[in-house]
Amino acid sequence: MRQPELLAPAGDLEKLEAALAYGADAVYLGGDHFGLRALASNFSLPQLKQAKDLVHAAGKKIYLTLNASLRPAELAALNGYLEELRPLELDAYIVADPGVFATVRRVDPAREIHLSTQVNTTNGASAEFWRAAGGKRVNLARELSLEEIRAVRATTTAEIEVFVHGAQCVAYSGRCLLSAALVDRSANSGLCAQSCRWRYALMEEKRPGQYLSIEEDSRGSYIMNSRDLCLVDYLPQLVEAGVDSFKIEGRMKGRYYVAAVTRVYRAALDCYLADPEGYRCDPVWRQELEKISHRPYGNGFLTEAQDAQVHSGDSIYRRSYDFVGVVLSLGENGRGLVEGRNRFFPGEDLELIGPGMRQVTFPVGSMASEKEQPLTVAQPNARILMQLPPGSQPGDLLRRQVASPD
Numbered sequence: 430m431r432q433p434e435l436l437a438p439a440g441d442l443e444k445l446e447a448a449l450a451y452g453a454d455a456v457y458l459g460g461d462h463f464g465l466r467a468l469a470s471n472f473s474l475p476q477l478k479q480a481k482d483l484v485h486a487a488g489k490k491i492y493l494t495l496n497a498s499l500r501p502a503e504l505a506a507l508n509g510y511l512e513e514l515r516p517l518e519l520d521a522y523i524v525a526d527p528g529v530f531a532t533v534r535r536v537d538p539a540r541e542i543h544l545s546t547q548v549n550t551t552n553g554a555s556a557e558f559w560r561a562a563g564g565k566r567v568n569l570a571r572e573l574s575l576e577e578i579r580a581v582r583a584t585t586t587a588e589i590e591v592f593v594h595g596a597q598c599v600a601y602s603g604r605c606l607l608s609a610a611l612v613d614r615s616a617n618s619g620l621c622a623q624s625c626r627w628r629y630a631l632m633e634e635k636r637p638g639q640y641l642s643i644e645e646d647s648r649g650s651y652i653m654n655s656r657d658l659c660l661v662d663y664l665p666q667l668v669e670a671g672v673d674s675f676k677i678e679g680r681m682k683g684r685y686y687v688a689a690v691t692r693v694y695r696a697a698l699d700c701y702l703a704d705p706e707g708y709r710c711d712p713v714w715r716q717e718l719e720k721i722s723h724r725p726y727g728n729g730f731l732t733e734a735q736d737a738q739v740h741s742g743d744s745i746y747r748r749s750y751d752f753v754g755v756v757l758s759l760g761e762n763g764r765g766l767v768e769g770r771n772r773f774f775p776g777e778d779l780e781l782i783g784p785g786m787r788q789v790t791f792p793v794g795s796m797a798s799e800k801e802q803p804l805t806v807a808q809p810n811a812r813i814l815m816q817l818p819p820g821s822q823p824g825d826l827l828r829r830q831v832a833s834p835d
């Protein structure tokens with residue numbers, strides 16, 4: 430059976446390491462030029478080299494986003510950047526602007542090009558257009574149903590990538606001017622302020638300052654909200670539809686998010702590929718995804734044109750667990766060195782999670798600083814010596830339950 434790729438975001442080096450350790454086959458990241466997600470801590474050239482070395486040493490792939498729409502002066506500067514990038518031999522560039530596409534083809538013709546979701550590829554003829562022009566892969570628009578993905582697959586030999594998890598836009602695959610219009614932060618430069626999720630009210634022009642609430646139900650209005658996408662239950666159908674790469678959204682998300690989402694999709698994909706006939710969706714996968722900060726989940730447009738589902742529900746984040754620490758190293762007798770990310774205390778229960786769906790709840794015992802000074806609280810960024818459960822590994826993450834998952 431074909432082995433589709435699991436593609437995870439890498440907002441910085443730490444998240445990249447998490448993505449690799451928790452099961453990604455490939456990562457995507459931004460350089461410090463021309464990629465969307467301007468607020469993500471993007472990679473400089475030396476950092477890209479370091480990232481490439483790490484990824485290739487793990488036998489995986491690395492894709493660089495160059496998916497902004499460029500203005501004339503920016504396009505002129507692209508040549509030089511591509512020249513600097515070329516020796517790094519990254520596996521592919523993710524591109525949206527046809528001008529960027531043509532420039533990459535000219536300056537670095539050996540480089541694989543993937544068409545970004547911003548290109549809004551919705552049919553096989555579009556995919557073939559990009560393939561004939563030299564593109565290797567297209568990320569299909571999130572608006573397509575499963576049936577339509579199958580139809581695209583039947584009419585193109587380009588590789589097909591789809592988003593399976595993460596935030597969605599109410600606008601057509603990110604082509605949105607709302608944030609640019611309201612706060613001069615362009616979504617197409619990666620600076621979206623998520624204005625669609627703000628709270629809006631109605632005001633009559635002769636009564637300034639009198640805000641009338643818009644109520645769809647007792648909690649308010651959700652006229653521009655979208656749910657988060659979660660397609661873990663549909664991986665078999667997507668594999669059978671011929672999807673080559675499953676992409677997780679979220680270069681702005683934290684290390685815990687990247688690790689926890691990637692390991693669930695890794696487990697589900699491996700389970701299906703090992704035994705397609707005997708495959709059953711494990712309820713733990715969905716439970717684990719509920720433990721990550723998210724808006725209400727939905728299937729997007731996959732099963733049919735479910736506009737009502739995409740636009741309904743509120744956009745308040747559900748957060749049932751706090752990420753409190755990362756295991757840096759293990760010493761003798763299960764004593765480990767942990768870097769704190771949130772406060773935690775002796776006596777409380779934490780959960781340790783690791784790659785391969787490894788997880789265990791344990792009570793925090795006594796804690797000490799690296800200089801063996803006793804600690805009554807673990808602070809963010811502090812290094813803490815503490816007893817960890819058997820089987821713990823460097824790179825494992827610690828979390829604390831703060832509310833019931835949905």
Ligand code: SF4
Binds near residue numbers: 604606607623624625
């Ligand atoms: S304002 Fe909302 S719909 Fe528009 S680009 Fe930002 S997240 Fe997407």
